[in-house]
Each structure stands twice: as C-alpha cells, then as structure tokens.
Amino acid sequence: MEIINLEQSAKFSTEKFTPNKIIEKEEVQVVLLAFEPGQQVPEHKTSVDVFFHVVKGTVEITIGEEKKEVKEGNIVLSPANIPHAIRNNSGERAMVLVVKTPNPQYIKK
Numbered sequence: 001m002e003i004i005n006l007e008q009s010a011k012f013s014t015e016k017f018t019p020n021k022i023i024e025k026e027e028v029q030v031v032l033l034a035f036e037p038g039q040q041v042p043e044h045k046t047s048v049d050v051f052f053h054v055v056k057g058t059v060e061i062t063i064g065e066e067k068k069e070v071k072e073g074n075i076v077l078s079p080a081n082i083p084h085a086i087r088n089n090s091g092e093r094a095m096v097l098v099v100k101t102p103n104p105q106y107i108k109k
Contacts, residue, residue: 006055010034010095017041019098029103033096035059035088043085048104050078052086057094060087 004022011018012034019041023030033041035057043062052061058071062085063078069089070076078084088094 006032006095006097012036012093024105025103026106027102029100029105031098031100033086033098035086035094035096037088037091037093040087041085043083045081045083046078046100046104047107048080048100048102050080050084050098050100052076052078053097053099055095055097057088057092058090059094059096060089061085062087 009020009022009032011020011032014036017035017039020032020034021029022032052070053075054070054072056072058069061068061070061076062083063076064082064084068076086096
C-alpha cells in the first residue's frame with residue numbers, strides 16, 4: 001500500500017509556483033497545487049474531465065463564466081474543454097488536488 005502525505009508533497013514557493021504530479025497513470029493524473037497568497041493557475045482548457053478538491057484554505061475557481069470562492073473540503077467539477085482557472089485570493093496558503101481522468105498525456109491525438 002502506498003500512502004501519499006499531501007502536506008509533505010506540497011511544494012510551496014513564493015518565487016515560483018510549481019504543480020506537483022503525485023500520481024501519473026494512464027487512467028488518471030493527480031496533481032497537487034500548493035498556492036501561496038496571490039498565486040494562480042491562469043485560465044486554460046483541458047481535454048479531459050477534471051475535478052478540483054480544495055484540501056486546504058479557500059481559493060477562487062472559475063469554470064467557464066462561473067466564478068466562486070471554494071472552501072476546504074469541497075470539490076468542483078470541470079467538464080472537458082471548458083476554460084477553467086484557480087486563484088488564491090486569501091492571505092493564507094491553500095492546496096488543491098487536481099484529478100484528470102483519463103490522463104490527458106495518454107490520449108492519442
């Protein structure tokens with residue numbers, strides 16, 4: 001059994017925001033985003049369904065035209081090919097687990 005400790009896996013940095021791919025399989029990709037206050041993932045599209053699980057703090061998540069403050073313990077679904085973005089507008093650190101299924105790196109183009 002493999003146990004992944006999210007706190008230990010988080011790569012917080014005020015200098016450079018760096019996503020951490022913690023699971024990489026053909027059927028799923030799981031990425032841990034560790035946000036310092038003010039950091040963000042700019043708007044982009046993903047070719048597969050994605051869900052965002054806020055595991056620490058509060059972040060602003062945009063899916064298409066909708067924008068919401070999402071607190072720790074909540075999950076937001078983002079359908080494939082819909083623009084989405086995440087921003088930490090709070091004064092505290094935040095962590096978001098991003099789950100993409102299937103893993104977009106394995107999709108034949």
